[in-house]
Amino acid sequence: MLATFGLLVLMVLPSVIGIVRERRIDRQIREAQEARGRGEEKQPQKSSSRSTVPSTATWYAEGRRSKKLVNS
Template sequence: MNTTQLEGLIGMLTVLGILVLLVLPAVTGVVRDRRIDRQLREAEQGRSQGQKSSSRSTEPSTATWYAEGRRSKKLVSS
């Protein structure tokens, strides 16, 4: 292997390394999103099989809403 071939190999490996560094975060994000989607699907299936839907509203009570508002104001002002 002569010098020209060695320089070509080093350049190609450098470009491939940069490509991997650029693609890796995107691939990691896709894998993470698919895992979260799978977990949500499994949780929804477990909820529909294991529990009957209730007729109660899922909105918080007025007391809960008021307490949450007070807590957020306290955190902002401090």
């Protein structure tokens, strides 16, 4: 009888763990939607004002790549 009960627990346990996990995820999604509805969403990340210039290594690699394409 005890072995049968143990097998039953082993077979039901993954389902119970999955149900608990799904409920937690649903709650997190619901809380995020409510926060978004109240306007508590994060501000978008600001881009830096510095202009980006490719490094010498990037420039050199691009030059060699284009030469390989022309030669082949």
